[in-house]
Structure formats: C-alpha cells, structure tokens
Amino acid sequence: MSLTNPSNVEEHPWSTGLCDCCGDIKSCCITFWCPCITFGQILEILDKGETSCVMNCAIYTLIYLLTSCACLYSCCYRTKLRRDFGLKEDPCNDCLVHCCCMYCALCQEYRELKSRGFNVEKGWAGNASQHGEVAMAPKVEGGMRR
Template structure:
C-alpha cells in the first residue's frame, strides 16, 4: 500500500488518547446517549461547511437504523481528520477503531478539533465568522493611554 502523503511529512500524535473521556465528560455523555450529534458536529467542520450538522446527523442515524453499521460511515471522517491534521493512525486502522470503539473514537475526534481551537457548538459557519472578526479587529497602535 502506498501513501498519498509526501514522505517528508511527519505524523503527529492525537491531542488526547482514545479513552480520554475524563478530559471532556460533557461530550462523552452526549456521545453515549446520542452519537449522531457528536458525529454531526465533527463532520460539519471536517466538511468545511459543505454539509450541515443536521444533515450529517440524519445520515448517520439512518445508516445506523437500517444497517447498525454507522461505524463504516463515521470511520471515513476519522481518516479525513487524520489526513487534514497529519495525525497518526493510532491505536490501529481507522475502520477498526470505529468498529470496536465507536463512541471513544467519536469523542476523541471531537476533542481533537476542540483542542485545535474549534468551538464545536458554533459549527463551521460560526467558527469561520469568529475567525473573520478576529482577523478584522482594529489594531491599536501605541497601546492604551489614559
């Protein structure tokens, strides 16, 4: 199997481990009760707003209800996340991680995006708007004066 990534690009470790749920109890609870929400939020950001959280959540739920194999769909987004940020395929193949530990994988992906500065509740548009506002903030020269 050949890699599509250039040979000089190093892969980086994930910001948290696969079982790092104590780092974000809230997202772990949401994922446990309704994994489609975590998947929807993560996939909207990875798709750079080309799809919505609601749409991705609905697709995930439909696949789960019809086949019980939503992990085969969600693992593609793990691969997309890893490639986007140069992350190691750890602890094993993306598909195996999702098939064996789907809830933990979804939480880890959520935490990874959060650690990279994304506000997961705002979605892609909210994060993009926030970045534009920061970029357009007026620069104060000479510091503050009384």
Template sequence: MSSSSKPYDAEGQPWSTGLCDCFTDVKSCCITIWCPCITFGRISEIVDKGTSSCIANGAIFALIHHLTLCACLYSCLYRTKLKQEFGLRENRCHDCLAHTFCLYCALCQEYRELKSRGFDMERGWEGNARQQKELAMAPKVEGDMRR
C-alpha cells in the same frame, strides 16, 4: 487551519488525547453516549469545512446506525479526513477497528481533537469562521494618535 499550515514528520503528529480518554470531556462523552449522531454531525461539519451540514450528516449517521448498525464505516471515513487535514498519524486498520469496536470512544477522541485545535464545536463551521474573522480584524482608530 490546514495540515499545510503546520509542519509535521512523515509519521504525522500524535493525537492530543488518547482513544480511551473519553471522560476528560464529560459533556461531549454524555452527548455521544446518548446521541452519537449529534457528535458525528458536529465533527463532519467542521471536517467538511461547512460544505455539509451537521443536521444532514447526523441524520444520515443515525439512519445508517439504526437500520444497519454499520455507521462505523461512514464515521471512519471522516476520521480519515480529519487525520489528513491535520497531519495526524495514519493507521487505517486502527481507524476501522476503533470505529467498529469503540465507536463512541473514537467519536469522542475526534471531537476532543477538534476542540484542542481551537474549534468551538457547538458553533459549527460558520460560527467558527465568523469568530476567526472578528478576531483577525484590527480595531479602527479615529483621527490622529495623541497623548
């Protein structure tokens, strides 16, 4: 699933949901409000295609958030990666503002975007890759085909 697999115009594709559509997915909204590091960790693992772990990135996010309150800078980097990967509309100023003043809404929007593109966020990168592999395998037919 890469941006090269889907054509898009120079401005990019629109997001599947708006920044303030947080309550269209109540479960992820609640998780994000109470523990944004979980949402961020899940997003980052998918965006990094499994090269980083949900737990490690979530822990880094939590540490930065609790010590400096500047986790928005870290999470904004992943928003940029997500937008580049899927050819979403670019506006770096808007991204920084969204993560600075509406961090939870921005995380929820990114989470919804990945879900709308077919990712099961609770499975992580490996779980999604394994599911895609299973779906791609054709069933084996034993013997000759008969009526």
C-alpha cells in the same frame, strides 16, 4: 513511505488518547446517548460548512437504523480528520477503531478539534472567521427575484 500518508508529511500524535474521556464529560455523555449529534458536529467542521450538522446527523442515524454499521461510514471521516491535521493512525486502523470503539473514537475526534481551537458546538459558521476561512452562504436556486 506510509500508505496512509503518501505526501510524506510528518505525522503527529493525537492531542488526547482514545479513552481520555474524563476531560470532557459533557461531550462523552452526548456521544454515548446520541452519537449522531457528535458525528454531525465533527463532520460539519471537517466539511467546512458544505454539509449541515442536522443532515450529517440524519444520514448517520439512517445508516445506523438500516444496517447497524454506522461505524463503517464514520471511520471514513476519522481518516479525513487524520489526513487534514497530519495525525498518526493510532492505536490501529481507523476502521477498526470505529468498529470496536466508535463512541471513544468520536469523542477523541471531538476533543482533537477542540484542542485545535474549534468550538465544535458552534458549527462551521461560528468558527470560520477565527480559522481564516469564509463561511459559505447556502446555494439559492434560481437566483434572486423581485
């Protein structure tokens, strides 16, 4: 029994390797120059629209600027992605992957979502209908008034 997969669900390999960036140069360039954008896009899909890309990008940037350790924050979402899709913890622990190769890890996560039919650039609302989900409307405090 695996500690990272307590439900005994069979784990599958990633659709691409950690360093297979040649297939998507555009996302690799964006990730290299501004990893917060790629992180925000990935997280919006993983959170099913509960959080926005802009908010996730801002949190990531703030953590990076204050601590230079955004990898410790982003690795938690690699774990979430792996568990949601039954992926192997490969090539090593999620935290180590993000701490040693954060840019490659974000690109791999982006490619994984693309390989599963998500158009990551469109965000959750642009993908919800094709994945059998309902895009949630933003909460409005106080209700509607005339």
